[in-house]
Amino acid sequence: MDVERVELPAVTLVAVRRTVRMDQLAGFYDQAYGQVAQALAASGVAPAGPAVGWYAGMPTDSVDVAAGFAVPEGSGPFEGVDTVELPASAAVVGTYTGPYDGLPDAWSEVVAWAGEHDAAGRGDFWEEYVTDPSPDGDPAANVTRLVLPLR
Incomplete structure (x- = not known):
């Protein structure tokens, strides 16, 4: 990677954005992306990038998570959804190719790299789902960008 x-x-x-139990995360993502896509369509705004899963902190049995899409500056308003502002910052970024069940190991690699380079995370992190997975697709071909913003 x-x-x-x-x-x-x-x-x-x-x-x-919700606090979600980890065993309900996949269902949350499915519902959230559909809801955000409807809000964007109703406002006539196209996403400015791939789907994003933003985490306010490290998951335990539950996690504060937001699922959605970046939008062009000045877009909106959007009804029935939340807005999350991600400030400009330095970050450690890894690009992982493979099935989603490999993401924990990929994150371990990103965090280890940051530690080896004296880079400390600010607490939040996110995943950008560069490829849009499909039921008929090959999970080994999924591309996910792992973003660890720094203090």
Whole structure:
């Protein structure tokens, strides 16, 4: 997996944000992305990037998570969804290719790389689902960008 340090611009996500039990995360994502897609369509706004899963902190048995899409600056308003502002910052970013059940190991690699390079996370992190998985697709071909913003 490729891992690097980058500078990120500020991003506005239109999302559904909830505290979700980990065993209900997949269902939350399915519902949230559909709800956000409807809100964007109703406003005539196209996403400015891939689907995003933003985590306010490390998951335990539940997690504060937002699922949605980045939007162009100044877009909106959007009804029935939340807005999450992600400030500009330095970040460690890894690009992982493979099934979603490999994400924990991929995150371990990103966090280890950050530690080896004296880079401390600010507490939140997110995943950008670069490829849109389909029921007929090959999970080994999924591409996910792992973003660890730094203090």
